Amino acid sequence: MKSGHLNNGFQRAVLHAVLIIAGTLMGLLGQTAAVAQNAPDSQPSLSGAHPPTIPMLGGHRFASFTTMPSPFTGTFIRNSLGAGMSSGLTLPPVVIGGTEIQFVTGELAFSQLRFGYQQSVKDWLAIFLTLNLYGRLGTETQSLISQGVTYMTGFELGWLLKVWQSDNMLLSGALSLENINYGAVNLASFLQRVIDEGGIKPGNALVQSAPMTIGVAGLRYAWAVNDMLGFTAVAKLAYGESPDRRSANRWYYQVGISSDFDFGPRHSVPIGLAAAYTLSNLGGEQGNTVGNTDALILRISHTGTSDFNLGIELSSRWQRTDGFDSAFRYNSAIIDFQYYF
DSSP states (O other): OOHHHHHHHHHHHHHHHHHHHHHHHHHHHHHHHHHHHHOGGGSOOSSSSSOOSSOEETTEEOOOOTTSOOSOOOOEEEEEEEEEEEESEEOOOEEETTEEEOOOEEOEEEEEEEEEEEEEEETTEEEEEEEEEEEEEESSHHHHHHHOEEEEEEEEEEEEEEEEEOSSEEEEEEEEEEEEEEEEEOHHHHHHHHHHHTSOOTTOOSEEEEEEEEEEEEEEEEEESSSSEEEEEEEEEEEEOOSSTTSOOEEEEEEEEEEEEEOHHHHOOOEEEEEEEEEESSOSSOTTEEEEEEEEEEEEEEOOSSSEEEEEEEEEEEEEETTOSSOEEEEEEEEEEEEEO
């Protein structure tokens, strides 16, 4: 099979998945809107006999991004699944057996699976657990040799505490412990060691892994301008081990800001639109991320129920990685389910 066929096939699969997800969400939105139009008295109410389980502030229902944790201490379960592709990637050269192999272009595929659970203990306190699985692999021969396969598995366990609240603002603090395991299949490095050592030796492993543990402290903020418009912000600072076992412990950070519009309260349209920007120096799917990773995220959500969030996130990320002269961009789509109870 030609490498181009693999790349085109993966892109078609991702496109089909996104179209199916979008069609399902649009159908749900259209069905809910039709019900709301034909029977306005029977549409789900966020204030009335059935109080909402989704947290609200100042009459506003906030969008909840997968990469920007919420400041609310409610109980929920969450699951998200996503995939993406790089765009216009120029691969760095690879040296094998003293020969430098030049690659012009290639593509990388990305995947993400995340599960989260948060349990409210008190009105001001919650415990949360997040499980993460990220992956990245080359979809063409040249990108597979140059970049191989990398993955990250991990979990985060922590506490969320409400610090301050007014009628339309909320500030919470979070403390957590995060355990991460980075893994990589580096074909070029493996082949080079085989050549240098005259064969496959016991210490020449094809799969390399690096576990790390970090402590995280952060602030989460929400501001409801009115019942339609809201803003959120997050700031996280972490300290712990480096994926590179030869390096000392280091600091990590993430900051993000978002705005969202909920058209339900004034127009009886169960749709929410949101946009976010995040900046972080902790790579998701690989341990050799250097510098910052910038992300622009757009989200469309169904807001017609009082206990369920369904949304699609479309994002572009600019990631700086060892071996690349500049940041490369990749685009992804994520479907996200969140149920409050």
